[in-house]
Amino acid sequence: MTTFHTYDAVIVGAGGAGLAAAIDAAENVRTAVISKIYPTRSHTGTAQGGVCAALANVEEDYPEWHAFDTVKGGDYLVDQPEALVMCEEAVETIYELEHWGLPFNRTPDGRIDQRRFGGHTRNHGEAPVKRACYAADRTGHMILQTLYQQCVKRNVRFFNEFYVLDQLMTDGRCSGVVAYELATGELHVFRAKAVLYATGGSGRMYKVSSNAHTLTGDGQAILYRRGIPMEDMEFFQFHPTGVYKMGILLSEAVRGEGGILLNGEEERFMERYAPTVKDLAPRDLISRAIYQEIKEGRGAMPNKDAVWLDVRHLDREIIEEKLPDVTEFARIYLNVEPTTDLVPIQPTAHYAMGGIPTDVDGVVVTGEGSTPIPGLYAAGECACVSVHGANRLGTNSLLDIVVFGRRGGKAMTRFCKEADHPDVPEDPEGFTGDLLNGILSRDTGENPADIRKELQETMFDLAFVVRTEEGLTKMLGILDELQARYREVRITDKGKLYNTDLMETVELGFLLDNAEPTVVAALARQESRGAHWRDDFPQRDDVNWLKHSLAYREPDGRVRLEFKPVKLGTYVPAERKY
Amino acid sequence: MATDLGDVLDSSDQRQAGGSDKVSLTLKIRRFNPELRGDESWWDEFTVEAEPNDRLLDALHTVKWYHDGTLALRRSCAHAICGSDALMVNGQNRLACKVLVREIVPKVTVEPIRGLPVLKDLIVDMEPFFAGYRSVLPYLINDEGDPDRERLQSPEDRHRFDDTTKCILCACCTTSCPIFWGDEEYVGPAAIVQAHRFIYDSRDQAAKERLQILSDKTGVFRCRTTFNCTEACPRGIEVTKAIQDVKRSILFDRF
Numbered sequence: 001m002t003t004f005h006t007y008d009a010v011i012v013g014a015g016g017a018g019l020a021a022a023i024d025a026a027e028n029v030r031t032a033v034i035s036k037i038y039p040t041r042s043h044t045g046t047a048q049g050g051v052c053a054a055l056a057n058v059e060e061d062y063p064e065w066h067a068f069d070t071v072k073g074g075d076y077l078v079d080q081p082e083a084l085v086m087c088e089e090a091v092e093t094i095y096e097l098e099h100w101g102l103p104f105n106r107t108p109d110g111r112i113d114q115r116r117f118g119g120h121t122r123n124h125g126e127a128p129v130k131r132a133c134y135a136a137d138r139t140g141h142m143i144l145q146t147l148y149q150q151c152v153k154r155n156v157r158f159f160n161e162f163y164v165l166d167q168l169m170t171d172g173r174c175s176g177v178v179a180y181e182l183a184t185g186e187l188h189v190f191r192a193k194a195v196l197y198a199t200g201g202s203g204r205m206y207k208v209s210s211n212a213h214t215l216t217g218d219g220q221a222i223l224y225r226r227g228i229p230m231e232d233m234e235f236f237q238f239h240p241t242g243v244y245k246m247g248i249l250l251s252e253a254v255r256g257e258g259g260i261l262l263n264g265e266e267e268r269f270m271e272r273y274a275p276t277v278k279d280l281a282p283r284d285l286i287s288r289a290i291y292q293e294i295k296e297g298r299g300a301m302p303n304k305d306a307v308w309l310d311v312r313h314l315d316r317e318i319i320e321e322k323l324p325d326v327t328e329f330a331r332i333y334l335n336v337e338p339t340t341d342l343v344p345i346q347p348t349a350h351y352a353m354g355g356i357p358t359d360v361d362g363v364v365v366t367g368e369g370s371t372p373i374p375g376l377y378a379a380g381e382c383a384c385v386s387v388h389g390a391n392r393l394g395t396n397s398l399l400d401i402v403v404f405g406r407r408g409g410k411a412m413t414r415f416c417k418e419a420d421h422p423d424v425p426e427d428p429e430g431f432t433g434d435l436l437n438g439i440l441s442r443d444t445g446e447n448p449a450d451i452r453k454e455l456q457e458t459m460f461d462l463a464f465v466v467r468t469e470e471g472l473t474k475m476l477g478i479l480d481e482l483q484a485r486y487r488e489v490r491i492t493d494k495g496k497l498y499n500t501d502l503m504e505t506v507e508l509g510f511l512l513d514n515a516e517p518t519v520v521a522a523l524a525r526q527e528s529r530g531a532h533w534r535d536d537f538p539q540r541d542d543v544n545w546l547k548h549s550l551a552y553r554e555p556d557g558r559v560r561l562e563f564k565p566v567k568l569g570t571y572v573p574a575e576r577k578y
Numbered sequence: 579m580a581t582d583l584g585d586v587l588d589s590s591d592q593r594q595a596g597g598s599d600k601v602s603l604t605l606k607i608r609r610f611n612p613e614l615r616g617d618e619s620w621w622d623e624f625t626v627e628a629e630p631n632d633r634l635l636d637a638l639h640t641v642k643w644y645h646d647g648t649l650a651l652r653r654s655c656a657h658a659i660c661g662s663d664a665l666m667v668n669g670q671n672r673l674a675c676k677v678l679v680r681e682i683v684p685k686v687t688v689e690p691i692r693g694l695p696v697l698k699d700l701i702v703d704m705e706p707f708f709a710g711y712r713s714v715l716p717y718l719i720n721d722e723g724d725p726d727r728e729r730l731q732s733p734e735d736r737h738r739f740d741d742t743t744k745c746i747l748c749a750c751c752t753t754s755c756p757i758f759w760g761d762e763e764y765v766g767p768a769a770i771v772q773a774h775r776f777i778y779d780s781r782d783q784a785a786k787e788r789l790q791i792l793s794d795k796t797g798v799f800r801c802r803t804t805f806n807c808t809e810a811c812p813r814g815i816e817v818t819k820a821i822q823d824v825k826r827s828i829l830f831d832r833f
Contacts, residue, residue, distance in 0.1 A: 037652075038704065040747050041660040055728075098728040101718025101781065103736060103743050110730035135743070141659065142743060149717035183697065212654040248657045329657065332676065333631070449643035492647030495613040498698040501647040 002187045002429050007032045007157075008416040010177055010192040011409075012164045012219060015042030016140070016398065017380025018198035019147035020405030021362075021412070025196075026156045029416040032190060033156055034179055036163045036214065036503075039148050043200055043212045044401060047140025048325060049253030050132030051398035052120055053090035057111040058130040063087040065123060066131060070396060071571045073119040073282045074353075074389020075530035075540065077232070077548070080569030082360050083387045086396075089403045094133055097402065102146040103135050105322070115322075116256040119282040119393040125578070128280050132395045137251050137325045143398060162188065163503055164218070166432045167195065167226050167376075168424050174375030175422040178432045182503065185496025187429045193419045194412040196377035197223070197356060198405060202514040203236075204507075206349030207460035208247040210239055216507035217514035219382040220355055224513055228366055228373070229550040229562070231384040232354035233514070234521035234532045237392055238465050240286040242348025243333050244306045250326050250345060252394040254311060255279045257318050261286070262308040262342065263293045264300035269307075274578040281578045284391040284531045287347040291465045301344050308342035347465055353392055353531065354518075355384040357550065362408025367550070368564045375415060375422075379408040386548065389566075390530020439505055445490035448505045451482055455508075455515060463519055468535045472523040479516050483557070486512055517551030520559040525549065542573050600627045601683050603637055608689040610696045611648065619696070622646070630680035635663055638674055638688070651700040658812055661748030664691050665700055671750040671810040691753035693762070707749050710765040714773035714791055719784035735780040742775040742820050744813040751807035751817050757800045764800045765792070767807035767817045774820040777827065785827070793828045801825070 009025045011018045014035035025031040035042070054061040066087040071078045098104060098112060105113040114130040122129040135142040151158075159179065166178040168189075176191040199219030203211025220230055240261070241250040255261070260279045263269045273289040274281035281289075290307050293299060300306045311319060319327055319339060330338045356378040357365050364376040380401040387400060462475040486509060493501035527541035528534050550562040603626055610619040626640040635653055642649045653663040656675045663674040666689040668682065694702040720729075745768065752758050752766035773792055777785040792798045798821055807817035 037654055037660075037662065038708075041652075041654045041662045043655060043660070045746070046655050046657070046659045095724075095726075095728055099720075099724040101776070101779065103739070103779070104728075106731055106733045106736045108733065110732050112728050136740075138659075138744065141746070145743075152712055153717040212660065213656060214654045325659075332678070333657070335631070447643070493650075495611070495648065497611070497613055498650045498701050500650050501642070 002189055004189050004191065005032065006191040006421070008193050009412050010034060010190050010195045011198060012177065012195060013042070013198035013200060013382070014039035014158065015198060015200055015380065016044035016143050016147060016401035017405035017408070018196070019144070019151055020402050021196050021198060021379060021409030022156050023147065023150050023154065024406060024409035025413050026151070026154050028413040031157065032159060034159045034162045034164050034177070034190070036161065036182070038160050039151070039158065040144060042144055043215055044398070045141045045144040046212070046249065047143070047398050048137040048249065048251035049256060050115060050117060050134035050139050050395045051094065051143065051402070052117060052131045052395040053094040053133060053399065054087065054131060055091060055094065055112060055114065055133065057107055058114045060122065061129055061131055063091065065129070066090065066120070068124050068571060069120050070387060070393055071389070072125070072576060073393040074391055075576055076542070076546065076571070076573035077235070077386065077389030077529060077566055079386050079567035080571060081567055082385045084569070085360050086387050086399060086403050090399050093402050093406065097143065097146060100146050100150050102142050104133055105135060115253065116280060117394045118252050118255065118280045120395070121277065125276070128277055132253070132256065134253065136321070137253050137323045140398060143402065163506070164222065165435065165506065167222050168428050169226060170422040170425055172373070173422050174373065175424045176428070178429050180432065180436065180503070182498055182500070185499055187432060189424060189428045191421060191424055193416045193421055194375040194377060196362060196379060196408050196412055197382055198378070198380045199382045201352045201381040202511065203349045203352070205455060205459050205511045205515045205518070206464070207456040208242060208245070208346065209349040210242055210247050210249040211349065216510045217382070218507070218510050219378060221510035221513040223356055223364070224517070224553050227552065228364060229357060229552045230354060230517045231357040231550055232386060232521070232548050233352070233518040233551055234525050234549060235353035235390045235530055236349065236518065237283055237351040237353060237531050238287045238347040239283055239350035240290055240347050241309055241345045243329060244301065244344035244346050246333055247348035248329055248333060249348065249350065250309060250329060250343070251323070252283070254309060254323055254326055257322055258314050259309055259311040262310050263298040264304055264307070265298055266308070267298070269293050269298070277578045282391055282393060285578065287465050288533055290347055306344040306346045309345045310342055311338050312340060312342070349460070351392055351397060352381055353384065353386070353388040353390065355382045358383045358385055360385065360407065361411035362404055363411060368562055370564065375419065377408045377412050379404045390532060435506070436502065439489060439491060439502060440494055442488070442490040445488040446485045448489050448491065448508050451485055451489065452508050452511070454478070455482055455511060459515055463522060466533050466535050467522055469523065472519055475519045476523065479512065479519060483512055483516070517559050521549040521551055521561060524561055546573065599630065601630055601679065603628050603679055603683050604685040605637060605641060606685065606687045607641070607649070607699070609699050611698055614648070628679045630678070630683070632679045633675045634667065634677040634679065634682065634686065635674040637679060650698040659746060661746035664748040664750045664753070665689065666691055671754045673748060673750070673812045676812050691749060693753045693759045694749070704749065706762060707752060707766070707768065710752070710769040711747065711772055713765055714769050715784055715788055716772045716776070718776060718779065718782050720781055721783065729781050731780055738780070739775050739778040741815050742771045744815050745771045745775070746813060748812060750810040750812055754806040754810040756804060756806065757802060761800065763796045765796055767821060770798055770821050770824055771815060771817055774824055777824065789824070789828050789831070792824055798825050798828065
């Protein structure tokens with residue numbers, strides 16, 4: 001039995017971006033937040049190190065310096081006016097979080113304390129600057145908790161453990177979503193004037209990943225299946241310091257507080273790659289440097305496939321007070337005592353710079369001319385504004401979710417106040433019903449776990465830190481085959497109650513639909529820029545490739561690429577040195 | 579220094595080399611599935627191969643993905659921050675992603691956390707837990723109007739409530755509390771921890787209301803100081819101490 005609901009605004013996902021949007025929307029229009037997990041389980045909570053804003057509490061700083069770093073960090077693929085908006089609004093947004101109770105660490109005079117972070121510099125690259133506001137090494141946890149608390153205060157209506165599986169469109173306008181209720185197996189149609197996707201990243205397409213099991217690119221794939229493109233999917237960030245073999249993130253804050261990287265010969269190798277900022281270079285540079293050290297035989301561990309993170313020289317007090325969680329991860333998952341031992345790390349799949357194309361108000365836009373789609377919004381990691389360009393700077397993801405979540409919430413509120421309710425299409429839940437019944441009805445076929453494992457392992461091999469035409473072409477062939485096998489997938493749980501077997505299998509389909517545009521766009525882009533490194537095209541090529549990619553799904557299932565120009569501004573693309 | 583890491587390196591290396599150090603782990607899991615077997619719960623046993631440094635969560639995934647797809651559990655981040663996978667492991671409340679296989683071989687018993695209605699296998703109804711959370715006004719209350727910049731707070735004042743900001747609402751504490759098992763009206767340790775986080779925040783003005791709520795018959799005086807909550811907390815929060823702080827404030831601060 002399908003249940004029908006009517007709201008003005010529906011927000012899909014309850015991490016930082018979704019909750020930030022909900023606070024504004026729920027105060028003004030009838031709002032529902034639909035989340036496949038309880039809001040406090042969202043992956044925002046695992047962000048550790050900080051959120052940057054030029055408060056200048058500790059050192060001289062300006063939003064413009066922050067914007068420059070963001071543009072340079074993104075290897076000039078950033079849309080510059082958008083980056084300036086983010087860095088300017090950062091300041092008031094951080095104050096707002098503080099007013100809502102976020103327990104930031106404090107300076108001796110009681111202001112929000114700030115620390116260094118990779119790629120954030122004073123006066124356009126002179127030296128590292130203290131810009132990251134933080135709450136120990138659980139900044140994301142405190143942002144998620146604070147935003148959720150504000151939603152509880154405002155009595156926001158949550159539908160927890162409801163999976164949105166389809167977007168409804170009527171005459172080119174958003175008219176609602178279809179969701180699956182995990183507890184009952186029933187479908188729900190939510191009529192809405194506006195829908196905002198805040199479903200997070202897709203890092204589970206890689207084997208070694210910092211991402212939660214639930215980060216399967218849902219929003220991106222749902223809209224992709226409805227003809228909306230994915231932007232800049234070839235740019236996926238690999239964070240240099242993941243727990244060896246497991247991928248759990250060890251925050252950049254470790255290096256912000258003075259931790260350094262050593263190769264297997266215990267040499268501080270980053271001095272060779274980034275003489276000015278060294279271990280605080282952006283993530284793409286460090287991940288590649290690690291790859292290079294390993295490739296040239298200077299890796300650590302018996303297999304020489306890791307490097308060391310070294311904090312032995314730091315004050316105990318800094319380690320225990322400012323980095324307690326990171327320290328605990330090393331102790332629990334590696335059985336290493338970081339105060340006396342070196343910690344083995346390796347790059348881990350971390351963040352999708354690409355995603356659903358939006359403007360600066362979260363409005364989803366499509367095509368070379370960025371045509372807005374009425375009523376459709378996206379914010380956070382699933383979206384691509386683009387403020388991160390080819391490589392996101394550390395802390396800018398938390399900033400992105402609070403700034404653009406809030407802007408998206410305000411924009412959808414304005415839209416809902418003006419717009420009427422479109423009718424939903426006929427048989428609104430038909431597509432979703434077919435999707436689920438297709439999986440449920442098959443009694444023989446492929447185990448989804450095998451497909452997922454192969455996807456994650458091959459993506460990690462062939463579409464990771466360093467890419468080649470040969471590898472990407474091979475990966476495309478593998479994806480073709482995995483998609484074919486996925487069409488024959490079978491599960492064992494045929495029930496309606498908490499059928500997580502079914503939902504994991506739907507998520508696998510979303511992952512495959514994220515991986516394909518990623519690989520197609522990576523194969524097309526014959527240059528190296530930011531996180532996208534092609535061994536066969538090792539130079540950045542601004543003449544041919546200073547442009548965003550847009551990947552569309554064609555009716556026959558193939559991926560079609562379009563391109564749109566980067567919005568430039570004050571900063572002229574220059575060689576990127578640190 | 580590298581040689582000092584001998585043990586870790588060995589196991590990691592062998593993992594890389596093809597899992598020669600794999601161990602056999604038997605999981606005895608309490609099952610419940612009204613669609614299959616009505617109201618009766620039952621035990622299932624599965625034996626899987628695992629690395630000593632794998633998480634219990636990884637072993638549960640092996641069961642689910644390769645032995646019985648109907649096994650239902652919640653999980654997300656897999657590194658003890660999201661709070662989804664609180665389970666009773668060998669009789670103690672733990673996060674499945676924070677228990678390593680080497681701690682539990684050769685056999686482990688896994689059950690849902692206690693005191694909340696079981697819905698399917700290891701999944702319990704979290705609504706009563708979150709209702710307790712909501713009852714303590716878990717948000718900053720300050721009617722003075724917001725300044726242009728941040729409110730000032732000394733590092734000492736900030737430190738006063740640091741411990742209780744770590745709470746991830748996993749429910750390990752509340753569902754380890756014998757009082758909570760016997761009395762669903764009791765708000766439970768987690769809700770008190772959340773209240774504590776605001777009561778002792780120098781920026782908050784609603785301590786009085788929260789202490790009033792917690793002095794009620796469903797509040798802190800239900801606590802019998804068994805310390806189960808403190809032992810169960812995967813974040814290392816001194817839960818019992820937080821409850822005692824609140825009791826003391828109610829008794830002596832004369833709010």
